[in-house]
Amino acid sequence: MQTLVTDYECDRLRLSAEMAIRFAVALDISMDELLKPQVGRARRAKPSRKVLRRLELIESLPSHQQQTVLKTIDTMLRGLRSAS
Numbered sequence: 321m322q323t324l325v326t327d328y329e330c331d332r333l334r335l336s337a338e339m340a341i342r343f344a345v346a347l348d349i350s351m352d353e354l355l356k357p358q359v360g361r362a363r364r365a366k367p368s369r370k371v372l373r374r375l376e377l378i379e380s381l382p383s384h385q386q387q388t389v390l391k392t393i394d395t396m397l398r399g400l401r402s403a404s
Contacts, residue, residue: 327333335343344354348366367375378389 324333328335340351340354344351347354378386381389
């Protein structure tokens with residue numbers, strides 16, 4: 321995948337509409353942001369790979385287990401916010 325991205329960046333490959341959409345979705349940005357990057361603009365923080373892997377694991381659980389995990393996380397986050 322890295323080689324493919326590098327080829328697009330170095331203009332060795334043309335970016336098809338389908339690939340542009342895939343890149344925008346994978347990067348969680350709009351097509352405008354992908355095709356017209358603004359220099360100096362602050363980028364929003366992305367979750368770490370560890371967080372994304374855990375989210376994928378949560379999504380693979382049955383619905384009732386997902387709800388239990390999410391309620392637990394919400395409770396912990398509320399506790400952390402109130403402690404600070």
